[in-house]
Amino acid sequence: MNGSQTLAGKRALVTGGRQGIGRAIVEAFIRQGAQAETCGRGAQPDNMPTPCIWHKLDVADPQAVNALAARSVPFDILVNNAGVQVEKTVTESSDADWDLVMGVNARGVFNMCRALLPAMKKGGSIINIGSISGKVADPSMALYNASKAFVHGLTRSIAIDHGPDIRCNAICPGWIETGMLDAGFDLADDPQRARQDALARHAARRFGRPEDVANLAVWLASDASSFATGQCYTIDGGLTAASPLNPGLF
Amino acid sequence: MMLAGKIAFVTGGTGGIGTAICERFEAEGATVIAADLADKGGAERFHHFDVTDEAGIIATFDQLANEHERLDILVNAAGIEIEETIENTTLEQWNRIFAINVTGMFLTSKYALPLLRKSSGASVINFGSYDGYIADPGLAAYCATKGAVHALTRAMACDHGPEGIRVNAICPGYVDTPMLQSFFEGEGSGGDGGTIETLQQAVRDVHPMRTYGTPQDIANLVNWLASDEARYAAGQLWVIDGGLSAQVQQMKL
Numbered sequence: 486m487n488g489s490q491t492l493a494g495k496r497a498l499v500t501g502g503r504q505g506i507g508r509a510i511v512e513a514f515i516r517q518g519a520q521a522e523t524c525g526r527g528a529q530p531d532n533m534p535t536p537c538i539w540h541k542l543d544v545a546d547p548q549a550v551n552a553l554a555a556r557s558v559p560f561d562i563l564v565n566n567a568g569v570q571v572e573k574t575v576t577e578s579s580d581a582d583w584d585l586v587m588g589v590n591a592r593g594v595f596n597m598c599r600a601l602l603p604a605m606k607k608g609g610s611i612i613n614i615g616s617i618s619g620k621v622a623d624p625s626m627a628l629y630n631a632s633k634a635f636v637h638g639l640t641r642s643i644a645i646d647h648g649p650d651i652r653c654n655a656i657c658p659g660w661i662e663t664g665m666l667d668a669g670f671d672l673a674d675d676p677q678r679a680r681q682d683a684l685a686r687h688a689a690r691r692f693g694r695p696e697d698v699a700n701l702a703v704w705l706a707s708d709a710s711s712f713a714t715g716q717c718y719t720i721d722g723g724l725t726a727a728s729p730l731n732p733g734l735f
Numbered sequence: 736m737m738l739a740g741k742i743a744f745v746t747g748g749t750g751g752i753g754t755a756i757c758e759r760f761e762a763e764g765a766t767v768i769a770a771d772l773a774d775k776g777g778a779e780r781f782h783h784f785d786v787t788d789e790a791g792i793i794a795t796f797d798q799l800a801n802e803h804e805r806l807d808i809l810v811n812a813a814g815i816e817i818e819e820t821i822e823n824t825t826l827e828q829w830n831r832i833f834a835i836n837v838t839g840m841f842l843t844s845k846y847a848l849p850l851l852r853k854s855s856g857a858s859v860i861n862f863g864s865y866d867g868y869i870a871d872p873g874l875a876a877y878c879a880t881k882g883a884v885h886a887l888t889r890a891m892a893c894d895h896g897p898e899g900i901r902v903n904a905i906c907p908g909y910v911d912t913p914m915l916q917s918f919f920e921g922e923g924s925g926g927d928g929g930t931i932e933t934l935q936q937a938v939r940d941v942h943p944m945r946t947y948g949t950p951q952d953i954a955n956l957v958n959w960l961a962s963d964e965a966r967y968a969a970g971q972l973w974v975i976d977g978g979l980s981a982q983v984q985q986m987k988l
């Protein structure tokens with residue numbers, strides 16, 4: 486075992502590990518010596534990193550989540566990353582949209598925490614993927630924005646109710662290069678111009694990469710962060726530190 | 736009238752927002768002292784006041800104590816802006832903006848306290864800014880002073896709430912004042928020397944309400960916080976910005 490691996494000997498479950506941020510977290514956890522398991526609504530993808538156990542799971546389904554918890558060895562680390570977005574305003578959103586977005590993003594996090602938290606080991610760490618959109622609004626993302634604010638609130642509650650045994654924090658990514666980001670730009674009249682404009686609004690002059698989020702997840706999962714709990718940490722390249730009104734971009 | 740019989744002291748009282756506050760307070764029945772460096776002619780009761788001059792501040796409140804039995808409302812609206820990054824800000828500029836925006840608020844509030852305690856429901860309203868939360872480019876020292884105002888506001892509210900003094904801060908966004916014009920003309924803003932006329936549509940479009948604020952919009956909230964209707968409002972930072980800071984960023988290009 487490599488002594489420099491910060492998660493050596495820890496067991497981790499990451500929801501939504503098929504691609505994007507979840508996939509990057511799984512890979513980073515494995516590199517840091519954790520035994521990682523992940524899940525998704527579909528079958529195991531062909532190219533998953535190894536060793537990693539795949540569970541076919543819809544986090545929105547409480548029975549399925551409870552069944553997974555019942556057959557699992559207790560985890561040290563739970564990352565609630567699975568999420569969906571629907572690009573609609575309130576008046577455009579259907580009941581099905583509500584069930585999808587709130588089912589996965591809000592109820593899914595609740596289902597996983599309720600089912601897995603009781604068996605988690607002392608010193609365990611829950612990491613929820615929130616969003617800057619839970620703090621400030623993206624246009625035409627009403628249910629998504631609200632679902633992420635739910636995640637932030639639940640994060641604080643778990644930290645308060647289940648400390649000192651379990652820590653719980655949220656990561657609030659900004660614009661990360663994933664399929665979800667492209668879907669956002671597709672809302673613009675001129676997606677290419679919107680992309681250039683958005684880059685100029687980042688102090689880092691780039692969008693985030695899934696690895697950027699995974700690096701923070703590794704720290705929050707490790708014992709190095711043992712005094713960090715109940716917080717929602719933003720990692721967005723400086724985007725939300727700046728005013729949305731930037732005369733230089735008119 | 737919401738402020739009938741109340742006595743109010745407004746620093747920066749002849750500035751863009753301060754003037755609107757004094758006018759509104761007077762319309763609501765208050766006795767208003769517009770405290771500022773220069774009398775621009777519009778104020779009913781002008782009092783020469785320099786927030787950086789401790790002796791002058793002490794003398795002012797001594798004089799006020801002789802003329803009035805109490806002070807009900809203190810508005811700390813005096814403030815300046817420096818349109819520079821930290822690299823281009825001199826220590827002298829830095830100290831000057833903190834002396835006015837932060838230390839001036841401290842000194843004015845400190846020496847107003849004895850008179851505020853004599854009110855049956857005193858209200859102090861500090862001027863923070865949405866820049867105390869998120870940054871405008873090329874405005875570093877200003878942003879820092881407003882962050883300090885926000886923390887000072889909470890501290891004052893906690894310390895003096897038990898004495899019956901409410902302390903809140905107003906955090907305006909873009910308001911049509913000489914200071915806004917100056918910001919647009921500043922090199923650091925990236926406004927490219929444009930004027931409010933050439934930039935105003937673009938500025939409006941970034942706001943969810945599709946407009947920027949007027950001094951009267953701000954005075955409306957100051958008036959409410961000063962009034963007894965706000966008797967349970969204390970220690971809070973009241974952002975009023977047409978929705979600007981509720982957004983991540985605009986993508987509707």
